[in-house]
Amino acid sequence: MRTKENLRQLILRNASANLVRLAASGVVALFLPPFLVRMLPTETYSTWALVLQLTVYLGLLDFGIQTAVARFVAHADELDDSRQRDGIASTAFVILTYASALGFLGVALLAWQFPHIFSAMPTSLHGQARVALVLMGGSFALGLPVSVVSAIFVGQQRNKIPVSILIVNKVVMAGLTIFVVLRHGGLAAMGAAVSFANILSYGAAYFAWRAWAPEVKIRLNLASKSCAKQIVSYCAALGVWYLAMMMISGLDLAIVGMFDYVAVAYYAVAITLTNFVVQTQNTIFAAVLPASAVLNARSDSKKLGALLLSSTRYGMLMLLAVALPLVLAGKLILTVWVGRDYALHATLIMQILVVANVVRLSFLPYATLLLGMGEQGKVVMSPIAEGVTNLAASLFGAWKFGAIGVAVGTLIGSFVSIGVHFLYHMPRTRGIVIDRPSLVRNGILRPLICAVPFSLLLLLRVVTPNISTASTWFLSSVAGVGTGCLLWTFGLIGSERRKIGMSFRGAGWKVSA
Secondary structure (H helix, E strand, C coil), X not given: CCCHHHHHHHHHHHHHHHHHHHHHHHHHHHHHHHHHHHHCCHHHHXXXXXHHHHHHHHHHHHCCHHHHHHHHXXXXXXXXXXXXXXXXXXXXXXXXXXXXXXXXXXXXXXXXXXXXXXXXXXXXXXXXXXXXXXXXXXHHHHCCCCHHHHHHHHHCCCCHHHHHHHHHHHHHHHHHHHHHHHCCCCHHHHHHHHHHHHHHHHHHHHHHHHHHCCCCCCCHHHCCHHHHHHHHHHHHHHHHHHHHHHHHHHCHHHHHHHHCHHHHHHHXXXXXXXXXXXXXXXXXXXXXXXXXXXXXXXXXXXXXXXXXXXXXXXXXXXXXXXXXXXXXXXXXXXXXXXXXXXXXXXXXXXXXXXXXXXXXHCCHHHHHHHHHHCCHHHHCHHHHHHHHHHHHHHHHHHHHHCHHHHHHHHHHHHHHHHHHHHHHHHHHCCCCCCCHHHHHHHHHHHHHHHCHHHHHHHHHHHHCCCCCHHHHHHHHHHHHHHHHHHHHHHHCCHHHHHHHXXXXXXXXXXXXX
């Protein structure tokens, strides 16, 4: 059985591996869009972004099974139950094979209706878009059963293996796409490049499984009805979460495409940067899920409560570290990244989406712990409420105000989400010892206090938009110093300050804790 210290080390190691994946994916995401927006006409890039977004919908056919496999593998390994582990993995593979077939059918139907759904799309792009959608969607559907292998490694807390495969996939995909565009290939050829990179990654996943996890058996004769019932029971509520997530963010670009097609490219650029906020948090807290499954197997509700408090505080600090530069210097970042025209149209959209995701992701640690405990069914009200609110507000906003209205709809939904979590779900959670006042005070307010100087700077820039560049740099420096002082005073707790002080003293510096 893992000790407390070993468990912390595993979380940190896997979170670090996930951050490496995020960094590699981020490099691709940073370099590919500016290349594409400069090489492709705006309408072509809009269509490409739509095709990419629609293929993401195939992830819904996972129904949360990948998360379930990771959780059950971690739980079974903790109890040294290889029969349960292999049964879950084999049954999940069978279920996802059927889901893959359903995905192929869905892609074909979507490609058939694509020009009718997005009637404002230039007719010259219809054929290319359909081919790209079939190739890319088909390859993503093919990868559904293969995702079981990645889930096994995550459950075994060996995240670096699937991370390495994903990094290679992203790099190859970006390289092939750039090659196609430089050779003046169309959307169909770009779709073929993505499809080829995906298939290569599936082969890599197979060889990784055979090399580093051969003890985990995936066989048809190991699949069982009892394991299927466990998976379905776990994923029933998780499937609702996935559907709600599609209403929260997955449909945004499609809604913009139906109501304000000319803004699709700008909204897609805004989403790309906003996703850094989302992916950073999701990547880090993916490492917490198996750890919470281990603590749940030990029935240690107090340690789960302590993990919730510390992870919420760290999560807010990381959210602010990623989000504040995007909000404060969004226009400058977009101008350098994709050019003045895109910055002019996408800055406000991005800023609203960043704030919305900071709000909703503040409760991600709580949701992740519940996933690890297998109690996600008890908190379906929040994603449902957020999803319905988001979809309704986004549709109305798109109809009245275009793309900016869709972003505002996301912001409205985020406040509904945390309200339901805090006021309805937390008081009814029994597996975790939760002190809600302490969670708010130490988990959320401590980090938010650190953001006060930059918040005041942002308010000043809104009130006095013509402030000089020199003054802006001076005030930014003051805000940075103020944030550092507040981080040391309020953001960190005493034991953390002492550890940092000891580290500096060991390096020959004197720091007061």
